[in-house]
Amino acid sequence: MEIQLWREILDPYALAVDELIVKFNHIIREYRHLYGYSPIEQVTGRVKTISSILEKAQKKNIPLEQIEDKIDDIAGIRIICQFVEDIYKVADIIRNRSDMIIKNEIDYIENMKKSGYRSYHITVFYDVETLKGTKRLQVEIQIRTLAMNFWATIEHSLQYKYKQNMPEHIRERLTSAAEAILILDREMSVIRDEIMDAQSSFTIKANM
Amino acid sequence: MEIQLWREILDPYALAVDELIVKFNHIIREYRHLYGYSPIEQVTGRVKTISSILEKAQKKNIPLEQIEDKIDDIAGIRIICQFVEDIYKVADIIRNRSDMIIKNEIDYIENMKKSGYRSYHITVFYDVETLKGTKRLQVEIQIRTLAMNFWATIEHSLQYKYKQNMPEHIRERLTSAAEAILILDREMSVIRDEIMDAQSSFTIKANM
Amino acid sequence: MEIQLWREILDPYALAVDELIVKFNHIIREYRHLYGYSPIEQVTGRVKTISSILEKAQKKNIPLEQIEDKIDDIAGIRIICQFVEDIYKVADIIRNRSDMIIKNEIDYIENMKKSGYRSYHITVFYDVETLKGTKRLQVEIQIRTLAMNFWATIEHSLQYKYKQNMPEHIRERLTSAAEAILILDREMSVIRDEIMDAQSSFTIKANM
Amino acid sequence: MEIQLWREILDPYALAVDELIVKFNHIIREYRHLYGYSPIEQVTGRVKTISSILEKAQKKNIPLEQIEDKIDDIAGIRIICQFVEDIYKVADIIRNRSDMIIKNEIDYIENMKKSGYRSYHITVFYDVETLKGTKRLQVEIQIRTLAMNFWATIEHSLQYKYKQNMPEHIRERLTSAAEAILILDREMSVIRDEIMDAQSSFTIKANM
Structure with a gap:
């Protein structure tokens, strides 16, 4: 092509x-103005490179003319939260919008991938x-x-x-890193209310 | 308040x-990719400051609760074109979009204000x-x-x-500046095709 | 290469x-804060593309190893002013800085090119x-x-x-456009004090 | 004031x-171009707000006219690295530059604060x-x-x-979070070479 x-x-x-x-950044602003605390900490996005698209198409046997249908992460948005609880709050926000239509959701937090990968994925249709x-596209969030x-x-x-051949000692390190992260996220969740409250007074002060 | x-x-x-x-900048990009030339040269925008809103409300006797209804330039977008012809092309682009609904249009180019002011104004509803x-807002373009x-x-x-009291010698300078600008825009229009064509080969070369 | x-x-x-x-934008800010008016209206910059460098090297017979010495606009800064007078003010500001060393200056405003081109050029050394x-570079402003x-x-x-072969009718239009611009700049210069003063009260109000 | x-x-x-x-972001770019891997992952900066300056001045009994002398973090730069080892590499880069003069360094990584705080601080003079x-300023990195x-x-x-009165159960959670982070950083350090190497091939591919 x-x-x-x-x-x-x-x-x-x-x-x-x-x-x-632009829209997710505005949600951050709106939350901080209204409550001093936003469930979204940061947003980034990217369009898949042509070479990554071709690689994925080849790997999954997708003909070129079905690329837009079958590859649902050509457009990708990544939303970073402070706490695990915020992730579900953000999913709710997305479900309630009229400009994004949910195609499907996968909860890799409840159901961690065996690699240790954890994230919440939502694929939406967006015009x-x-x-x-007008063109309707798929976006993976x-x-x-x-x-x-x-x-x-x-x-x-x-x-x-390493593709399929990741050495065992590296895989082990990744697993123990994943465990340390699980502990970290849990410790943070326990004191979430205190942190939210502290950050909210911080924000309000900064706005004065 | x-x-x-x-x-x-x-x-x-x-x-x-x-x-x-974001949307108008993307139109620039789309035109340049497809034709090497964009009718839009540059886009800027601003939200009216609180003090300007209050000033306008007072001057026009608008009660605070009707501000959003009666002041249609709280949100303002300014689109800069290279040629007078492009202005009408841009108006067309706006009319054809499904995400902006035209409220009204005023052509201050055909009908120059007596101050010498020339521009094309479109007020749209935008969600x-x-x-x-969802909130429907007015935006002046x-x-x-x-x-x-x-x-x-x-x-x-x-x-x-100077408010209503602009000194005569300044008004005269502004008028002759407005005339110089009219000439300038006309000279440019005459060779518009050559310029468009030149810029298009320039863009194509820059993309190689 | x-x-x-x-x-x-x-x-x-x-x-x-x-x-x-960053530095010129800060000069704008400093002037506006101190005087409400900045002699610099806008700054842009660019690095010459590889193909433009090669073209210029070929045209001027410059061997590749002398490119950085002989081509003094690999880095280019463009400063836009509202008034002709501001241009000389900006040249002064540059001369007084300790982080840019003047290599040479050409005044194409006093001495317009026969094409009609007018601008003030300063080439500086910048570390x-x-x-x-540390690397010392040439920058054309x-x-x-x-x-x-x-x-x-x-x-x-x-x-x-058109390279060397610009058609006569286009050259004529360019010349009359250049004349309209000369008039425009002169009209503006005459009322410069009033405009500066007006913009300064505007800025001060916006800062309140 | x-x-x-x-x-x-x-x-x-x-x-x-x-x-x-601008300068640290360029270091990232230079490293990625030369080695495919940068010891700096991300840079942010901020100027202390007036209210924070006043608070600190009051707390430390600093008279207003000595603020610039005695408060060395009015300008603050934060550099984020992927690995602990990179932190010392970055400190080295800063020491070798001619445009920043080291005032002092504190290693809160080797000597963790009793709160659990870890970071490497360098205060530099910058013109x-x-x-x-020319004005010489202090900047805390x-x-x-x-x-x-x-x-x-x-x-x-x-x-x-909480100022001085952080509740014991929160302090405990912070401490165990700090420990999880220590483990995380250590696990990452062990496989640093593999990760650097992987990211470097990733970058090189992305550049192709």
Whole structure:
């Protein structure tokens, strides 16, 4: 496929990512203004690179003309939360919006992947306006704590390096890191109310 | 009205401005990718300050609870074009979108204000999603050439300084500046096709 | 030359451009805070693309190893002013800084190019810190009014398209556009004090 | 002290922070281009708010005219690293630059505060150019892993809320969180070479 064609396909996804980052950042602002505390800590987004799309298509035997249908993370949004509880709050916020239609949800926190991966995934349909009219796209939203994100980022690059052959001693380290993160997230959850309350007075002071 | 209340009113307008800037910037990108030339050169936006809103409300005798209804430029988008012709092209683009509903249009280019002011104004209704649900807002979109914008910016600050009492010699200078700008825009229009074509090959080269 | 080598050469220029944009933007802020009016209206910058560098090297017969010496606009800063008078004020500001050393200055405003091009050019030496130590670079700073910039941008793309063979009717339009711009800049200069004063009260009000 | 005076004092610090963020971000870029891996993961910065400065001055009995001398974190830069080892690498990079002069260093990693706080602090002198000439400022640079930063952010807001009276059960949770983070950072250090190597191939691929 030519670069010009790829651009026509991927541009709307880039628009969707930009719009959604603006929208989620505004949710942060709205929460902080109203309650001094936001369940969302940070938002990032990306469009999959052409080479990653091709790799995934090949691996999963997806013909080129079905790429947009079958690959649901061409546009990806990542939402970082402070606490595990906030993740479910964010999922609720997304469910209640009229501009995103839920396609499906997977809870890898309750059901951790055997690699140790934990995150909450929501795939939504989202409409963007192009020169050729409205286009409905799929966007994958990953919701995680900061600690889960730290682990996932490292695991992702190791996965990428070793493919199916990750050495045992590395896999073990990743597992004990995943456990340390689980403990960390739990300790934080226990004092969540105190932290939220402290941060809320902090924010209010900063706004004065 | 308290600052907290103002925030609740103005935050959605800030969101609308941010979303619209993303959307118009994407139109620029889409045009450049497809044709090498975009009718939009640049987009900016702003939310009216509280003090400007109060000033306007007082001047026009608008009670506080009707502010959002009666003041249609709380959210303002400014679109800068290279050529007068592009202005009408941009108006068309806006009319064809499904996410902005035209409330009204005023053509101050065909019908220049007696001050010399020229611009195309479109007021649209635009929906944003807040924590309390969807909210429909008014947004004023001003479309101008770079030269018109230059003149309008200067005239605006002089207007602000002198209110109704602008000295005659200044008014005269503004008028001859407005004439120079009219000539400039006309000269540019005559060679518009050559310029568009030149810029399009320039863009294509830059993309290689 | 390989892409990796180009990167090593060009990265410090990108750093210089980024640092200078931060510094000139801060001058704007400092002036507005102190006087309500800044002689600089806007700053942009760019690093020349590899293909433009190669084109210029070929045209001027510059061997690759002398590129950094002989091409003084690999890093370019463009400063936009409201008034012709501000241009000379900005040149003064640059001369008085201890972090930029003047290499040479050319006044294309007093001595307009025969194409109609007007701008004030200053080439400075500027030091950046790299992983390999301090590196002294050349940076070309172009200072112009908004109107001069408008004309120069259009002329540049036409120049690029037609090379030495610009059709006579286009050259004529460019010349009359250049004249309209000269008039415009002069009209503005005459009422500069009133405009500066008006903008200064505007800024002060906005800061309240 | 009047707001105008505060601005004159604080503006140069804002400039220093902006310049340093540009410079550290460029170090990230340079490392990734040269080695595919950067010891710096992320940089942020802030200028202390007026109210925080006043609070600190009062608490430490610092007269207003000695604020700039005695408060060394009016400008603060925070550098986030992936691994503990990277922290010392970054300290080295800072020591080798000619545009920052080390005032002092404190290693709260080797010598953890009894609260559990860990970070490497470097205070530097840094020169900025203002309209009134060169001004030498102090800047505090905090270097931490992502995990240390997570803990420190939470502890800071709790500290702020409870002042000297943090309840025992919260202090205990913070301590066990600090331990989980210590384990996490250690597990990561053990497989640092594999991770660096994996990320480096990842970056190189992304650049292709």
